[in-house]
Amino acid sequence: MSRLRIGIDVGGTNTDAVVVDQDGNVLASTKAATTLDPSDGIAAALKAVIEGIDKSHIKQAMLGTTHPANAIIQRKDLQQVGVLRLAAPSSLAIRPGAAWPKDLHATVIGPSAIIKGGYEYDGSEISPLDEQAVRDFAQKCKGVVNAIAVSCAFAPANYEQELRAAAIIAEELGEDFAVSLSHQVGAIGLLERENATILNASLFGVAKRVVDGFQSALLSHGLKVDSYLTQNDGTLMTAEEAIRLPILTVGSGPTNSMRGACALAKLSDALVIDVGGTSADVGILIDGFPRESSAAVEVGGVRTNFRMPDLISIGLGGGTLVREEDGGVRVGPDSVGYRVVTEALITGGSTLTLSDISTKGGRLDGFGDASKVSGVKDATVTAALAWVDEQVQILCDRMKASRTSLPLIAVGGGSHLVPDSIPGVAGVIRPAHHSVANAFGAAIAEASGAVDRVYRYEAEGRDACLDDAKRLATEAAIRAGADVDHVRITSVVEVPMSYLPGQGCRVQVKAAGPLAIH
Amino acid sequence: MRELTLEDLDDMVLGATLLGAGGGGDPYIARLMVRQAMEDFGSVMIASPDELDPDGLVLTTAVIGAPTVISEKVPAGPEFVGCVNSLAAYLGKKPVAIMPIEVGGMNTLIPIAVAAEMGLPVIDADSMRRAFPQIEMTVFTLAGIPASPMSVADEKGNVVVFQTTTNQVAEKLARASVMQLGMANGISCYPMTVKQVREFGIQGSMSYCVDLGRKLSAVQRGEAGAYDAFLEFSGGQKYFSGKVIDIDRRTTEGFAKGTLVVEHLTDPTRTMRIEIQNELLMAFEDGKPVVTTPDLICILDHENAQPITTETLAFGQRVDVIGLPCAPEWHQEGMLELVGPKAFGYDVPYTPMEGARK
Numbered sequence: 001m002s003r004l005r006i007g008i009d010v011g012g013t014n015t016d017a018v019v020v021d022q023d024g025n026v027l028a029s030t031k032a033a034t035t036l037d038p039s040d041g042i043a044a045a046l047k048a049v050i051e052g053i054d055k056s057h058i059k060q061a062m063l064g065t066t067h068p069a070n071a072i073i074q075r076k077d078l079q080q081v082g083v084l085r086l087a088a089p090s091s092l093a094i095r096p097g098a099a100w101p102k103d104l105h106a107t108v109i110g111p112s113a114i115i116k117g118g119y120e121y122d123g124s125e126i127s128p129l130d131e132q133a134v135r136d137f138a139q140k141c142k143g144v145v146n147a148i149a150v151s152c153a154f155a156p157a158n159y160e161q162e163l164r165a166a167a168i169i170a171e172e173l174g175e176d177f178a179v180s181l182s183h184q185v186g187a188i189g190l191l192e193r194e195n196a197t198i199l200n201a202s203l204f205g206v207a208k209r210v211v212d213g214f215q216s217a218l219l220s221h222g223l224k225v226d227s228y229l230t231q232n233d234g235t236l237m238t239a240e241e242a243i244r245l246p247i248l249t250v251g252s253g254p255t256n257s258m259r260g261a262c263a264l265a266k267l268s269d270a271l272v273i274d275v276g277g278t279s280a281d282v283g284i285l286i287d288g289f290p291r292e293s294s295a296a297v298e299v300g301g302v303r304t305n306f307r308m309p310d311l312i313s314i315g316l317g318g319g320t321l322v323r324e325e326d327g328g329v330r331v332g333p334d335s336v337g338y339r340v341v342t343e344a345l346i347t348g349g350s351t352l353t354l355s356d357i358s359t360k361g362g363r364l365d366g367f368g369d370a371s372k373v374s375g376v377k378d379a380t381v382t383a384a385l386a387w388v389d390e391q392v393q394i395l396c397d398r399m400k401a402s403r404t405s406l407p408l409i410a411v412g413g414g415s416h417l418v419p420d421s422i423p424g425v426a427g428v429i430r431p432a433h434h435s436v437a438n439a440f441g442a443a444i445a446e447a448s449g450a451v452d453r454v455y456r457y458e459a460e461g462r463d464a465c466l467d468d469a470k471r472l473a474t475e476a477a478i479r480a481g482a483d484v485d486h487v488r489i490t491s492v493v494e495v496p497m498s499y500l501p502g503q504g505c506r507v508q509v510k511a512a513g514p515l516a517i518h
Numbered sequence: 519m520r521e522l523t524l525e526d527l528d529d530m531v532l533g534a535t536l537l538g539a540g541g542g543g544d545p546y547i548a549r550l551m552v553r554q555a556m557e558d559f560g561s562v563m564i565a566s567p568d569e570l571d572p573d574g575l576v577l578t579t580a581v582i583g584a585p586t587v588i589s590e591k592v593p594a595g596p597e598f599v600g601c602v603n604s605l606a607a608y609l610g611k612k613p614v615a616i617m618p619i620e621v622g623g624m625n626t627l628i629p630i631a632v633a634a635e636m637g638l639p640v641i642d643a644d645s646m647r648r649a650f651p652q653i654e655m656t657v658f659t660l661a662g663i664p665a666s667p668m669s670v671a672d673e674k675g676n677v678v679v680f681q682t683t684t685n686q687v688a689e690k691l692a693r694a695s696v697m698q699l700g701m702a703n704g705i706s707c708y709p710m711t712v713k714q715v716r717e718f719g720i721q722g723s724m725s726y727c728v729d730l731g732r733k734l735s736a737v738q739r740g741e742a743g744a745y746d747a748f749l750e751f752s753g754g755q756k757y758f759s760g761k762v763i764d765i766d767r768r769t770t771e772g773f774a775k776g777t778l779v780v781e782h783l784t785d786p787t788r789t790m791r792i793e794i795q796n797e798l799l800m801a802f803e804d805g806k807p808v809v810t811t812p813d814l815i816c817i818l819d820h821e822n823a824q825p826i827t828t829e830t831l832a833f834g835q836r837v838d839v840i841g842l843p844c845a846p847e848w849h850q851e852g853m854l855e856l857v858g859p860k861a862f863g864y865d866v867p868y869t870p871m872e873g874a875r876k
Binding site for chain 1: 546547550551553554555584586587589590591592593594595596631673674700701702761829833834835836
């Protein structure tokens with residue numbers, strides 16, 4: 001019996017859904033408009049995609065969604081949060097919420113305190129946890145906020161104190177009081193991790209509504225399946241986990257798109273370009289996962305330390321404006337965006353766009369009326385396409401991880417603009433179903449686990465330290481649902497600690513594997 | 519004296535990142551610290567040595583430790599104020615001003631937060647005007663001024679005060695203490711009088727840092743002629759625009775060492791190799807040294823002119839390699855032995871930037 005999965009992706013414009021079999025074949029796909037309440041779009045896409053599918057074969061459903069990201073960007077439906085930091089006397093020079101945008105600070109940050117606690121880099125205590133201070137803080141939050149974010153110095157290395165603080169808060173405010181713990185949310189970098197933990201707690205309400213909406217949509221079609229949400233790194237967490245860790249889903253859209261594109265092309269190492277109406281994003285997949293950005297990622301103007309895909313975006317899309325001036329051509333950066341369907345020359349409009357250029361240049365056909373661009377000068381077409389080709393080449397060049405030449409997978413509504421041959425690129429691939437790459441990426445996602453901590457190589461040796469980190473990451477992946485027999489290490493990053501002897505090294509390891517079948 | 523404004527602070531952060539020459543720690547945390555200190559204790563004055571009592575005591579402060587640890591064990595305040603006060607108590611004298619040791623990276627800003635809390639001015643001078651990895655790598659060592667007595671403190675109230683025979687021993691004892699005190703500590707060293715600062719220090723470092731940041735900020739905003747103005751102000755030169763094609767990192771004896779290779783943007787036969795030891799120390803084109811320590815090598819993003827630190831260098835980045843001449847105070851007897859290429863183990867002659875200038 002074939003086991004089927006549903007993948008749904010809620011994007012800014014469209015909500016896509018696919019049904020995929022266990023070999024990765026797309027059995028059905030659909031595109032619906034994203035709705036004001038995204039749950040309506042999810043329900044509509046789900047209804048359409050399972051039409052004619054034997055529901056008894058559907059075992060799992062995966063959702064990738066922009067709800068939490070939009071809630072933060074629009075400052076909508078966010079809860080106010082109590083902020084407790086376990087680190088004193090360290091860290092007192094920078095209070096929680098420093099450098100947050102004023103409006104978001106006012107919306108989200110409630111009572112805050114820095115109390116005694118926290119760990120040193122080697123896992124020993126800065127101070128024992130001040131339990132009375134945790135109780136006092138919990139009482140201060142009672143009736144004022146509905147969630148508390150707890151962040152402890154070096155929690156990635158030791159999170160005993162965070163667990164103890166959570167237990168005390170539960171004693172004071174009840175088991176159901178929502179608590180967000182930093183070691184579950186982010187990696188090394190206390191202030192960034194604390195920011196992410198606060199945002200996470202502020203999203204609890206949004207997350208609950210999303211997951212409830214998703215699960216009730218599934219149930220209304222009689223689908224009693226395991227449900228998951230996709231994370232920033234392209235792996236899964238259970239819907240129940242997602243209610244507690246919604247912040248980990250805010251960057252999942254581009255990741256799903258890239259992983260989906262790669263899997264549709266049946267590749268694990270490739271460049272991916274997603275060309276829409278307004279912009280093109282280029283990323284790179286190594287061993288099936290997007291390379292992550294080393295720069296700090298801002299979410300809604302707040303600095304965090306998430307694992308986010310390293311993407312470069314430029315204003316190059318199907319709706320990008322082309323202007324003839326002074327004997328030359330100027331392309332973009334402005335665009336008619338999704339209105340390309342009415343405003344481009346080929347669609348009966350009066351604006352010269354890259355879609356018109358692509359039609360006249362022979363890259364796009366079957367869209368609009370090609371006779372409408374007969375008046376466009378050949379020199380204009382040549383110049384505009386030369387600009388496109390140069391930009392695509394520069395993007396690929398900047399993204400490549402080494403001199404090795406990789407194939408480029410082109411997806412998205414504007415991907416016709418991508419030329420068939422690019423210097424330094426080993427061929428351009430345009431996979432079938434590329435318009436639903438996001439939903440496909442969600443459907444094929446795996447379970448994962450990660451470790452980020454500081455080791456001292458001189459004490460136990462580099463190999464023993466790396467082995468320990470790999471074991472912890474593997475165990476975490478298995479706890480997250482990965483198949484014991486197929487879990488594998490997907491990335492190992494060592495960052496030596498500068499300025500001090502002792503071979504201290506920050507080690508980040510990730511493991512992932514397909515979901516275990518129960 | 520001039521008041522340091524919040525606008526100055528933004529420019530100073532940018533200037534400090536540039537003067538970090540790829541290292542020196544991310545000034546982001548230090549900047550948040552300064553903002554809070556100014557909120558809590560009021561603004562800070564930058565004073566020229568000529569405006570202070572020549573016999574008054576000047577004490578330095580800086581953070582010493584590993585940047586990764588500092589990002590997790592965020593500064594508290596008492597580790598800096600504590601080491602300054604302990605050294606003052608040891609000397610039996612109160613300071614009239616605080617001085618940065620290192621105008622470059624996060625240590626440019628820490629003294630400002632400390633000065634705000636202690637209600638003292640920051641003296642407009644330092645001992646490096648760039649980042650260097652070791653305490654003895656200062657113009658004060660060249661002048662024969664001892665780094666000790668010096669103090670190292672943690673946020674809990676533990677303090678050690680050292681008296682050492684050489685600045686090299688001072689460096690060793692400080693590192694050993696830091697290992698035991700949590701790897702994120704305050705240090706105060708090179709106690710001296712205002713007169714000595716006037717005579718032996720690098721003059722105007724803080725103002726230079728702010729002005730340099732302001733010039734670079736104009737470049738980032740794309741103002742016409744800003745790049746030339748920036749290079750003219752600093753005496754700097756753009757040596758290379760290229761793409762990172764190799765970055766090799768390794769750690770030995772507490773140094774994050776590495777080698778960076780950049781291929782020219784338009785002429786792939788030209789490559790530049792840059793040697794890293796926490797900071798960017800040596801730049802070679804086709805095997806020939808073009809910028810060498812103590813002159814500064816700075817890497818800017820080719821697109822937006824943002825300085826890139828060694829930790830965030832990555833394959834494929836398009837970068838400009840800029841050389842900035844070191845502070846003129848460095849050019850004296852003993853410089854090459856202390857901070858020249860040989861001091862870092864490179865068997866290459868120092869190639870002064872002046873010689874390379876057009």
